[in-house]
Amino acid sequence: MSNRIDGMGRLLNRDTPVSFTFNGKTLSGYQGDTLASALLANDQMLMGRSFKYHRARGVVASGAEEPNALVNMGEGARFEPNQRVTTTELFDGLTAKSQNHWPNLNFDVGVINNYVSKFLPAGFYYKTFMFPRFAWKHVFEPIVRHSAGLGKPPTEADTDRYEHFYAFVDVLIVGGGIAGVQAALAAGQSGAKVLLVEQTAHWGGRAVVDGAIIDGKPAEEWLIETLQTLENMDNVTIRTRIMGAGVYDHGYALGYERITDHAPETNAPRHRLWRIRAKQIITATGAIERPLSFAGNDIPGVMLASAVRDYLVNWGIAVGQRTVVVTNNDDGYRTAIALKQAGLEVPAVIDVREQVQSNLAKQARALGIEIREGRAIASVKGGKRVTGVGVSIMQGTGGAQEEIKCDCVAMSGGWSPVVHLWSHCGGKLNWIEEHAHFAPDPKRPPLGDEGQGFVITAGIASGAMETGTVLQNADAAGKSAAKAAGFASKRTRVAKADDVATQVMLPAWILPTNALPELRAKMWLDFQNDVKVSDIQLAAREGYESVEHTKRYTTLGMATDQGKLSNINGLAVLSDALGQEIPQTGTTTFRPPYTPISMGAIAGEARGEIFQPLRQTPIHQWHVGHNAYMEPVGLWHRPYCYPRGEETHQEAVTREVNNTRQKLGLLDASTLGKLIVKGPDAGKFLDMLYTNMMSNLKPGRCRYGLMCSENGFLVDDGVVARIDEDTFLCHTTSGGAERIHGWMEEWLQTEWWDWQVYVANVTEQFAQVAVVGPNARKVLEKLGGMDVSKDALSFMGWADGILGGFDVRVYRISFSGELSYEIAVPASQGRAFWDALHAAGAEFGAMAYGTEALHIMRAEKGFIMIGDETDGTIIPQDLGLNWAISKKKDDFLGKRAQQRSHMASKDRWQLVGLETLDGSVLPDGAYALAEGENANGQRNTQGRVTSTYHSPTLFRGIAMGLVLHGPDRMGEVIEFGNIDGTTISAKIVDPVFYDKEGIKQNV
Amino acid sequence: MLIFECPYCGVKAEETELHAGGEAHLTRHGAGASDDDLKSYLFMRKNPKGVHFERWQHANGCGKWFHAARCTMTLEVFGTYSAQTFEPPAELVKKIKKKRPDWEGWT
Amino acid sequence: MSNAVSALEGASYQGFAQVREMGLQGMITLRGDFDNAIFKKTLKLISGCNVPALRELNHSKSGTVVWMSPDELLVLCAYDKAQVVTEKAVKQFAKTHSMAVNVSDARAVFTITGNGAREVIAKLAPVDMAAFKKNEIRRTRLAQVPAAFWVSDDDQITIVVFRSVAQYVFDLLKTAAAKGGEVGFIY
Secondary structure, three states, X not given: OOOEOOOOOOOOEEEEEEEEEEOOEEEEEEEOOEHHXXXXXXXXXXXXXXOOOOOEEEOOOOOOOOOOOEEEEOOHHHOEEEEEHHHOEOOOOEEEEEOOOOEOOOOEHHHHHHHOHHHOOOOHHHHHOOOOHHHHHHHHHHHHHHHOOOOOXXXXXXXXXXXXXXXXXXXXXXXXXHHHHHHHHHHHHOOOOEEEEEOOOOOEHHHHHOOOEEOOEEHHHHHHHHHHHHHOOOOEEEEEOEEEEEEEHHHEEEEEEEOOOOOOOOOOOOEEEEEEEEEEEEEOOOEEEOOOOOOOOOOOOEEEHHHHHHHHHHHOEOOOOEEEEEEOOOHHHHHHHHHHHOOOEOOOEEEOOOOOXXXXXXXXXXXXXXXXXXXXXXXXXEOOOEEEEEEEEOOOOOOOOEEEEOOEEEEEOOEEEOOHHXXXXXXXXXXXXXXXXXXXXXXXXXEOOOOOEOEXXXXXXXXXXXXXXXXXXXXXXXXXXXXXXXXXXXXXXXXXXXXXXXXXXXXXXXXXXXXXHHHHOOOEEEOOOOEEHHHHHXXXXXXXXXXXXXXXXXXXXXXXXXXXXXXXXXXXXXXXHHOOOHHHHOOOOOOOOOOOOOHHHHHOOOOXXXXXXXXXXXXXXXXXXXXXXXXXXXXXXXXXXXXOOOOOHHHHHHHHHHHHHHOEEEEEOOOOEEEEEEOOOHHHHHHHHEOOOOOOOOOOEEEEEEEEOOOOOEEEEEEEEEEEOOEEEEEEOHHHHHHHHHHHHHHHHHOOOOOOOEEEEXXXXXXXXEEXXXXXXXXXXHHOOOOOOOOOOOOOEEEEEEEOOEEEEEEXXXXXXXXXEEEEEEHHHHHHHHHHHHHHHHXXXXXXXXXXHHHHHHHHOOOOOOOOOOOOOOOHHHHOOHHHOOOOOOOOOOOOHHHOHHHHOOOOEEEEEXXXXXXXXXXXXXXXXXXXXXXXXXXXXXXXXXXXXXXXXXXXXXXXXEEEOHHHHOOOEEEEEXXXXXXXXXXXXXXXXXXXXXXXXXX | OOEEEOOOOXXXXXXXXXXXXXXXXXOOOOOOOOHHHHHHHHOOOOOOOOEEEEEEEOOOOOOOEEEEEEEOOOOOEEEEEEOOOOOOXXXXXXXXXXXXXXXXXXX | OOOOOOOOOOOEEEOOOEEEEOOOOEEEEEEOOOOOHHHHHHHHHHHOOOOOOOOEEEEEOOEEEEEEEOOXXXXXXOHHHHHHHHHHHHHHHHHOOOEEEEOXXXXXXXXXXXXXXXXXXXXXXXXOOOOOOOOEEEEEEEOOEEEEEEEEEOXXXXXXXXXXXXXXXXXXXXXXXXXXXXXXXXX
């Protein structure tokens, strides 16, 4: 059955039918339909189930405010839950499924909650799940988890692409109704750069639906002409399908563009998040009609009066054949008149006001529509669809009712300006008694970077209720925004329209006024979250006074629609229950986004390979080609090991360690930070940054150094090479180059700005290769070009030269305890140099090793690693590094803090080596147990493991750890705790396990 | 999202290009400092509701540190200035005083 | 050296704008006092240019100079000359507190060419690309990494990033320049 009316539907293209499916059933609509209008056209009024009671729900609204009609959209990699049918444009092949029911939409077992709703009052969770305590984990939580959540999470990765876009404008205008369009014209004519965005696919908003007359012609005609004018202006951009999602500090706004939601087969990104910086923002966001609270107001077929009108005018749909209109203001009459003129039955307009004599009422009477003044709907008949209403006097209890048969109820509770964007960044509101709504207070706008107001409202969003006033208000907004953005406004004509004289509304929050409790328990405020008038009243009786608390207690306005329909009504009911005025109660906070935006849009391009930067060395491709297992080190990607054939990682690491210790290992050390520090004060500067003395280092020599924060904690380490009198090269840890570079710049710029020092980060200028092992010298000699003998280049020396035709700088430093050269070449030749080393080294057993072999070898030598032995609370003294702390220097960063009583305490845990008695590997991070328990009943501790490995060299587990009075307890056996409660015995030993005398590195 | 004009390169930079560095115009107390001086240097920070002088670095930009005077309530930025100074410029102090007559002034 | 290769060895991609890795480019970082006579003389000697104005570039037959910060310039020259030119500057700077460092190998250079070049950048950098002038340099971030760029021709933008993130930046630019992603806001 079709509900289409011939000749109506201004947005439809009837020449282009569109096929789609709902719950597997193939249906058809037209191009220009939303999913909501297409479903209604197919007489599919039942669209979903409510969250708590699983009540049957139809569509209530026609736009972004829709609380009920949420569906699972799409399939597979394009599946997405909770999509509003009212903002989903229909396209060929669309698939939608209703959600929140089992086994199906028409028969839902969960509706049982509805019959026990008495036992699920406001705050049900808080009251029920308190006791007994054990029940939470075993009874309540499993049940709650099963029934929680709306829609289904997607199971496949999203195949679409998303992006951000940074736009800078003088004036951003949100909302493409006549107010936004008029404001854009006014601002554009001043010469300001204007961006006008509209969330739907169509311009014009309500005025074109309601047939307003502007400048003597239909609004639609005026709109087309004005949009054309705007299109022709170079400084104005107008875009549909972009929602103003949020307004943030200093003129920042987010626009959510849905590019391909209506055309999924195009090659464009699906959504684009516009990151807009505007000097001024105009919110021409219109208003949202409020529902009325009467028993059964959630039954499918009860809708906002404006939505009934939208479906009729925009999509040619008769939502019902017999529609009862219930209203507390004049606007409801527009729906009655439009329906009657379309040839549909309107058995009555129920108006809660006593005497209605306005023009619109007269017009309705003239059309033969009966108006019941001073009446209310006391109940709605029907289950999955309205079948009639019971009418009673407004000032009664709803006891005596007269029934009117109907299949649709159109309700109008007055209009609330959409103040969300105004409020996001602190714009304040005034309560307007006449219209019973909150409207922006232009005197208290959100403030920008210079303390200026940066948001202006336009049209009905300002509280201007009639067409003529809307246009004037919007024109003024456009001009003031342009002026505030630095553009002199031109004297331009404002479009004119007559205001329709209206009769004042009657704020009616509950129908009828003294409705009996059983009726109040069926008056829905929040349709999605099933919050009723009785719930708010109960909360008030239980002592909830703050609106923010009541919101969270009852979940009013906490659903995906964020209370767009329920907010004011809920506030009014709460205020009434508390016996205070609405402004005294205040509003809850409006937070962005205006409606939910996709996670894809938020992530933008940052997904998959470019989720985050992965830094690659010049040798990266070789590692990938040699089956390297990569690990992240900061943002770097480094080879952990290079498994061969069927090898496990452990086997590969063992092979790499043994080969390096016995023959020749090659390590890509390019990630090591390299900072050049140059200037007459460079030595003095480094003396302040390092704990040890650097100014007396001789050119040509290297020295290991430690850096501490001003709190005294160890933050980085590395080898410093003195290049010449004025120049040092400081190596940092792989993850630390940028941080330490920034640290140096900070001190030079903000504390010692009179010191003559420049720093340059040359980390990436060089590829660096560690050539390590007994055969290291042999391979270099084979490459030839410089003297690398012990005499020419001794341990802790460096030299520039040529090796195998490459310009190199060679450092004789060792992090493994073996004979070792770290060789830097320009990055662009890094790969060629690496290949040359492998070729020349083949006869000496050259083999690449990864970071795990590096770590094991340094641990065998007792060398600390920043991030393993340190965690931001460790001072060098804890690690037995007193030898690297200068006693001659007056000052260095962290020196004073290291003298604080707790830092100087003898009771700090200190570094030792640990050997398990059974040769096993201690668990990483395991605690050394001490006698007794602490105040929380936990076992006391006396130390912890900081590094732990299986040593292929010693064939046993070795570890380093921090232990109370550790260095004084050599040989003592202590216990370490396993996660399973068992313990492991380990002996305290010297942390240097291998070549204590350092003979091997110094050959 | 806040914007500050970098006094070194003139770019009106947004927060994602900047790095916040906390309270400005601290005095470093190093070797030989008393416990009280050390405590105030390392740990004690102003947390005013209103005018605040702070350090920012144009990290994703020219790399320079600068100072800013900002209202922590309204987020108004009164001005930005060189990091290489021990106190805010007199002109800026005057400007803030005019905008915030109740402000107790720079100390 | 003949075996020197750039990070992506000239990779390119054609979307609604063309993305190209430009191979090796000589680059020298100079730090010093822009008012210092020796500094100015050295700059002229090695690049043929004067110190550029705030956030601008200067060009001559022998090179280009880019303003990086109030005490830092970037000299662009042929890759194979960079080391020699750096050493020349270092020699000149012997009597003044200034710094010259060859950073040619630490960087990767890309161009984006075509009508949509500005929009490609505007998807990744918080910069008003509609107002971005020819000869203006901007240091900012490109998604999650630092970058510098300038308009090198009417429809071309040159981007400099660190070498280690060349692949990341190339992939970013490819994504931003993919066909169908035209925004139509900057033209």
